[in-house]
Amino acid sequence: MDTKEIIKPENLVYQKPRLMNDNPMHYCPGCSHGVVHKIVAEVIDEMGLSEKTIGVAPVGCAVFAYNYLDIDWIEAAHGRAPAVATAAKRLNPDKMVFTYQGDGDLAAIGTAETIHACNRGENIVIVFINNAIYGMTGGQMAPTTLLDMKTATCPYGRNVALNGYPLKISDLLVQLEGTCLITRETVHTAAAIRKAKKMLRKAFENAMNKKGTSVIEFVSTCSSGWKMTPDQSNKWMVENMLPMYPLGVLKDKS
Amino acid sequence: MPEEIKLMKGNEAIAYAAIRYGADGYFGYPITPQSEIMETLMDEMPWETTGMVVLQAESEVAAINMVYGGAACGKAVMTSSSSPGISLKLEGISYMAGAELPGLIVNVMRGGPGLGTIQPSQADYFQTVKGGGHGDYRLITLAPASVQEMADHVALAFDLSFKYRNPAMILSDGVIGQMMEKVKLPEQRARRTEDQVRQEQTWATLGKPDNRKPNIITSLELDSSVMEKNNQRFQAKYKLIEENEVIYEEINCEDAEYLIVAFGSAARISQKVVDLARAEGIKVGLFRPVTLWPFPSKRLNTYKDKVKGILTMELNAGQMIEDVKLAVECNVPVEHYGRLGGIVPSPTEVFEAFKSTFIK
Numbered sequence: 383m384d385t386k387e388i389i390k391p392e393n394l395v396y397q398k399p400r401l402m403n404d405n406p407m408h409y410c411p412g413c414s415h416g417v418v419h420k421i422v423a424e425v426i427d428e429m430g431l432s433e434k435t436i437g438v439a440p441v442g443c444a445v446f447a448y449n450y451l452d453i454d455w456i457e458a459a460h461g462r463a464p465a466v467a468t469a470a471k472r473l474n475p476d477k478m479v480f481t482y483q484g485d486g487d488l489a490a491i492g493t494a495e496t497i498h499a500c501n502r503g504e505n506i507v508i509v510f511i512n513n514a515i516y517g518m519t520g521g522q523m524a525p526t527t528l529l530d531m532k533t534a535t536c537p538y539g540r541n542v543a544l545n546g547y548p549l550k551i552s553d554l555l556v557q558l559e560g561t562c563l564i565t566r567e568t569v570h571t572a573a574a575i576r577k578a579k580k581m582l583r584k585a586f587e588n589a590m591n592k593k594g595t596s597v598i599e600f601v602s603t604c605s606s607g608w609k610m611t612p613d614q615s616n617k618w619m620v621e622n623m624l625p626m627y628p629l630g631v632l633k634d635k636s
Numbered sequence: 637m638p639e640e641i642k643l644m645k646g647n648e649a650i651a652y653a654a655i656r657y658g659a660d661g662y663f664g665y666p667i668t669p670q671s672e673i674m675e676t677l678m679d680e681m682p683w684e685t686t687g688m689v690v691l692q693a694e695s696e697v698a699a700i701n702m703v704y705g706g707a708a709c710g711k712a713v714m715t716s717s718s719s720p721g722i723s724l725k726l727e728g729i730s731y732m733a734g735a736e737l738p739g740l741i742v743n744v745m746r747g748g749p750g751l752g753t754i755q756p757s758q759a760d761y762f763q764t765v766k767g768g769g770h771g772d773y774r775l776i777t778l779a780p781a782s783v784q785e786m787a788d789h790v791a792l793a794f795d796l797s798f799k800y801r802n803p804a805m806i807l808s809d810g811v812i813g814q815m816m817e818k819v820k821l822p823e824q825r826a827r828r829t830e831d832q833v834r835q836e837q838t839w840a841t842l843g844k845p846d847n848r849k850p851n852i853i854t855s856l857e858l859d860s861s862v863m864e865k866n867n868q869r870f871q872a873k874y875k876l877i878e879e880n881e882v883i884y885e886e887i888n889c890e891d892a893e894y895l896i897v898a899f900g901s902a903a904r905i906s907q908k909v910v911d912l913a914r915a916e917g918i919k920v921g922l923f924r925p926v927t928l929w930p931f932p933s934k935r936l937n938t939y940k941d942k943v944k945g946i947l948t949m950e951l952n953a954g955q956m957i958e959d960v961k962l963a964v965e966c967n968v969p970v971e972h973y974g975r976l977g978g979i980v981p982s983p984t985e986v987f988e989a990f991k992s993t994f995i996k
Contacts, residue, residue, distance in 0.1 A: 434843045436709070439854075448852045454841035456708040457854035458701065459731050465698040466705030470841070472689045473661055473711050474830075477843055495701070498694035 399423040401432055401452045408446055412612025414602030415444055415511065417569040421579040422482070422509060423451050425586055435478040436470050438463040440492075442484035443517040461492025464499030467506045471589075478590060480507040486516050489525040489551040496551070503560025503594035507585045510552070510597055513604040514623060521607040525549040528626055533607070548626055552599045556633045562594035564633040568601050568624075570616045581631075588636045596636070601627045641820050646786040646812045649819050650716065650742055651676035653790035654688075658825040659740075660711035661689040663702035665721060668754040669810040670744035673716045686827050696721040700728030700741070707737035708853040710833040710840025712794050716742035718810075719760050720751060722768075729803055730769030733870070734855025738797035740790065741775075742806045744813035747978035755978025756810030758902060761955035764807050765929040772867055774874045776804035776881070777928040779899040783817035785926075791822060796881060798837075800873055807928060809951065811901035811980060883926035884935055888914065892921030894994055895939055897960050898949040899925050901980070906949050908983035909990065918995065928956070936963035945994040946970045949986055951979075969994075 387393070401423040409415045426435050432453055439447040441460035448455035458466040463481035471479040488496050488510050499506065515533055516522040522535040526548050530539040540548070555561050563585055567578035578600065585596035601623050603615035610618060644652070651673050654662060664674040674692060682688035689706075693699035699715045706713035717725060722743045732739055743764065747757035762768075764777050776796050778789045789806050797804040833840055841851045857863040885903075888910050889895065898906040903924040913920035923939070925932050939946070946968055948957040954972035961970045973989040975981045981989075 432843075433845050436841050436843060438705070445856060448850070448854065452844070452850055454844045454851045455853070456705060456841050457735075457852065457856055458704070459727055462697070462701035462704070462728070465693065465701035466708070468691070468698075469661060469663060469689075469702035469705035469713065470709055472691065473706050473709055473713070474842065494694055495698050498698065 399427060401427050402450060403452050405449045407450060409443065410606040412603055412605035412615050413443070414513065414569050414600060417575060418509065418511065418600050418602070419447065419450055421569070421575060421582055425579060425583045426453065426478070429583065429586055431478045431586070431590075434476065435480070436474070438467045438470065438479065438481040440481070440483040440487040442487050444482050444484060444511065445518065447482050461487050461490070462495055463487065464492065464495040464504070464506070464508065468499050468502070468504050471504055471506050478586060480509060480586070480589070482509045483511070484517070485510070485512045485514065485524045485526040489549050493551070497555070497558070500555050500595045500597065501558045501560045503562070505589050505592045506595060507589050508595065508597045509582070510599040511602045512599055512627060513602040513607065514548070515604050515607040517604045517607045525551070526627075528622055550627065552597060552632055555597055560594050561597060561633060562588045563596040563636045564599070565631045566599045566601060566627055566629050568619070568629060570603065570619060584636060593636050599627070601629065639820060641818050643816055643818050644783065645672055645814055645816050646780070646783045646808060647672035647744065647814070648676045649783050649787040649821070650790060650806070651680065652821050653787040654714060655680060655682045655686060656822050656824045657791050657794055658686060658712065658827040659688055659714060659794070660827055661691070661702075661706045661713040663691050663693050663699040663706070663713065663715050665693050665696045665699050665717065667718045667721045669746060669756070669813050670716050670718050670742065673742065688827065696724035697727065700725035703739045703741070704728055704732055704735070704737060707732065707739040708735070708841050710837030710842065712738070712798070712828070714740035714742065716744065718744050718746045719748050719757070722760060722763070726769035729775065730771055730773060731855050732803040733769070733773035733775070734771060735853050736801040737803065737853065738794070738801055739803045740793045740797060740806065741803060742808065745807065745809040747976070753978040754810070756901060756951060756980055757978055758809055758900060758951040759953070759955070759976075760807065761928065761950065761952060764805055765931070773870065774802070774877070774929055776800070776802055776877065777807050778804065779807050779926060779928050780812055781900050781903045781924065783812070783815065783819045786812060787819050787821055800877055802873065802877070807900070809901050878930040881927060882930045882932045882935070884932040885924040885926060887922040887924070889921035889923060891919055893919040893944050894990070895921050895923050895943050895946045896949055896990070897923045897925070897936070897946055897956070899928060899956065902949045902951055905981065905983055905986060909949075909986045912983055912987045913990065920990070931959050931963070933959065933963035936960060937965070940964040940967040943968055947990050947993060948972050950974045952976065
């Protein structure tokens with residue numbers, strides 16, 4: 383096929399999601415945020431929910447999520463996204479409300495809001511990016527930082543006596559009656575992305591069908607924070623993150 | 637039809653007035669001396685009648701962020717608390733000011749600092765009108781002095797907060813919240829429909845139709861030159877509020893040789909002090925700021941050549957006195973009398989303090 387033939391619409395096999403705009407992304411090369419943004423955009427569009435969706439952005443690297451997805455957004459204070467989403471959804475029960483939060487936002491400063499929104503069974507989706515580090519502030523220790531993992535605030539490695547243990551918050555949320563679907567995914571391979579997108583869609587369906595809170599945890603990479611190349615990051619994630627945060631469905635009563 | 641007059645607590649009046657205003661949501665956390673607000677709302681179950689959402693949050697912090705989320709959707713939402721709880725809400729209030737969101741916060745003040753006491757106080761004046769939260773922002777502040785005003789200020793605060801896209805506070809205290817008086821409640825208004833909100837609050841995040849750009853509610857701007865412009869826009873708005881929304885009450889001020897300046901429950905006590913003074917032939921007037929921000933500085937300034945002295949009476953160590961001194965440009969002796977830690981002085985006590993200060 384020549385170029386003219388290839389670019390014919392009927393030969394199109396892939397395109398940028400309609401709901402992703404043209405703003406240049408601030409995310410680093412190798413970061414998982416871009417891919418997760420993409421599948422969130424695809425799910426919203428494929429479900430025909432773009433006019434009904436309210437996104438709640440966190441504080442952290444995804445604070446600027448509102449710059450990339452062509453939907454209405456509320457930028458919440460650090461950790462407060464589930465509280466913000468609670469009100470947005472309860473006051474607008476027919477809308478699709480989701481939060482997009484990192485590990486520091488969701489599992490440290492916002493632990494109370496996360497647990498109580500889940501416990502009330504708010505009909506929202508929580509998209510949870512777990513890259514075991516604070517990216518935006520320059521690579522400090524997160525609640526999910528692995529033992530012995532080095533960060534700017536645990537330069538000799540995370541030490542139990544000093545810092546306690548990595549927090550497996552999704553396992554904790556499984557115990558709450560209000561949660562409906564809790565699953566741990568990655569986006570480091572094409573197959574993983576396809577599977578993650580399927581779970582994300584299920585989560586969005588749960589919220590629209592008022593089945594309770596769904597939490598999709600994405601075990602993610604932070605090349606800059608980890609000081610690795612994108613390729614090294616993916617390998618390091620598989621070898622080190624996944625044993626602590628194993629993939630798969632933790633709970634599904636949808 | 638006879639007027640519908642009821643006897644109730646100030647806190648209850650807030651709850652009934654909120655339902656009747658057509659408020660869309662209340663989010664709160666229990667704390668003395670204001671818990672009757674949420675108790676009354678839960679008892680009334682307005683979600684069955686007007687559709688108003690009422691939710692007990694897990695914390696003061698969550699409650700104010702629920703208000704932030706509801707306000708972002710263009711809804712008329714509120715929270716209430718007392719002093720220690722308001723300290724927790726200040727992060728959210730600063731974010732609301734920064735994101736230019738309307739909303740009502742009620743503070744039924746108690747004595748501090750710290751956990752303090754559950755008895756009445758006015759010690760959160762500075763916290764409320766001088767900031768409290770971070771950044772250059774202002775909080776529209778109404779100070780009710782009766783149960784009737786507790787009811788009336790709900791609509792006033794909501795209307796002002798929507799008019800200027802700025803949070804508003806009703807700064808009350810344990811006296812006004814707990815005391816019972818007769819009150820005429822406002823007529824029931826319908827809650828606004830989503831179409832009305834979309835038309836009136838074009839900035840609201842209610843889902844983006846294909847024909848407009850996304851609505852984004854945020855207080856974040858990393859470009860300093862833009863952030864300075866945002867701040868200048870806020871300041872211009874605050875100036876407009878200062879020019880247009882000042883409310884005060886003057887009692888026996890026309891011929892007054894001395895003024896007592898007091899707000900809220902302290903003004904109720906001071907009203908009696910004026911009577912005691914007049915009975916002894918001393919011409920005292922009461923100047924009561926109803927809006928604490930914007931402060932009635934211009935009006936107070938007109939007294940600077942008329943009166944011999946001003947006493948501010950506050951249930952604190954002397955906070956509003958700073959604004960009174962600025963208002964009269966220190967042209968008149970301004971003194972303070974107050975009790976601390978939840979003690980409420982009697983009119984006689986205040987009158988004696990006034991006499992020993994100015995009459996000798």
